[in-house]
Amino acid sequence: MWHFALTPLTLSEPARSLVIDKGASLRSVAQSLERSGALGETQRFIWLGRLSGHASGIKAGNYELPERITPLRILEKITRGEFAQAGITFIEGWTFAQFRKALNSHPALAHHTRDLTDAQLLDRIGATESHPEGLFFPDTYIFAKGASDTQVLQAAYRARARVIEEAWSARGDGLPLRTPYEALILASIVEKETGRPEDRGQIAAVFVNRLRIGMRLQTDPTVIYGLGERFDGNLGRIHLETDAPYNTYTRAGLPPTPISAPGRQAITATLNPDSSTALYFVARGDGTSAFSHTLDDHNRAVRRYQLGQ
Numbered sequence: 001m002w003h004f005a006l007t008p009l010t011l012s013e014p015a016r017s018l019v020i021d022k023g024a025s026l027r028s029v030a031q032s033l034e035r036s037g038a039l040g041e042t043q044r045f046i047w048l049g050r051l052s053g054h055a056s057g058i059k060a061g062n063y064e065l066p067e068r069i070t071p072l073r074i075l076e077k078i079t080r081g082e083f084a085q086a087g088i089t090f091i092e093g094w095t096f097a098q099f100r101k102a103l104n105s106h107p108a109l110a111h112h113t114r115d116l117t118d119a120q121l122l123d124r125i126g127a128t129e130s131h132p133e134g135l136f137f138p139d140t141y142i143f144a145k146g147a148s149d150t151q152v153l154q155a156a157y158r159a160r161a162r163v164i165e166e167a168w169s170a171r172g173d174g175l176p177l178r179t180p181y182e183a184l185i186l187a188s189i190v191e192k193e194t195g196r197p198e199d200r201g202q203i204a205a206v207f208v209n210r211l212r213i214g215m216r217l218q219t220d221p222t223v224i225y226g227l228g229e230r231f232d233g234n235l236g237r238i239h240l241e242t243d244a245p246y247n248t249y250t251r252a253g254l255p256p257t258p259i260s261a262p263g264r265q266a267i268t269a270t271l272n273p274d275s276s277t278a279l280y281f282v283a284r285g286d287g288t289s290a291f292s293h294t295l296d297d298h299n300r301a302v303r304r305y306q307l308g309q
Helices: 002-006 026-036 043-052 071-080 096-104 118-125 149-169 180-193 197-213 220-230 237-241 264-271 295-305
Strands: 017-020 061-064 085-089 140-144 280-283 289-292
Touching (some): 002 043, 017 026, 026 043, 043 071, 085 096, 096 149, 118 149, 140 149, 149 180, 149 264, 180 220, 180 264, 197 264, 197 289, 220 237
Antiparallel strands (some): 085 140, 280 289
16 A cells, blocks of 8 residues: 555646536545556545545645645645646736636636626625726736636725725825725825836826815826727827726816726835925926926926927
């Protein structure tokens, strides 16, 4: 028996993937190994499991077995839960549509949300919000191969709630933001407007200053988000002048929802912006921004950096 336990099996490629369902018994695992060609017969494997104390405690999951592995090592893996793992990365500034595309195309996930509407998906994960944008924290999530995409979304949803609540509890004084959700909306704009990390705090300050005095945010990313699939890469004057819920050129205050998934730094900067009285900024063309306190100064910066005058 111990010779069998410690003699490596030579596994073909199909036999190196072992999927164990929830509630599987030692016998059903042995039969699965036999069907894949890993074992010639099942009885010695079952006896080994009982003699070694590995007959119970088998953990469901997707396991990857090396080409040469002993029967005892297989038993150790499936009772310790040494699952085959994979990961998925959600990028800061992604929209929820981009999140879903990444989820739906990931080969290591079980796709349980692919055919759901956004509303159905939010209901499935127990979200209290009615709009999904910005609710899922951009990060890398590690999971056992074969895990449900629902589990990944729930992890990202909980992570976002934790990060925003931590930042909200440490926010600066006198911010014109009434709720963590409003902070999330503004942070999503800061995320999309930031070209260089060192400018993030000043960009947040500009938007906070505008909100304080009732000045419109006038930020292109909100208009682009509102256009959705109608945006062809060119934002024209007609887009800026046509009133719509996400047009911060025609409407004061924040848009109705976030426009992207902000990262931790954008959230922190939004709730603790730099000390500045600037009301304007313009891209220099190298990723950084030029900040101005008056409209005249801003117009000069636009002529210099945007128009080359």
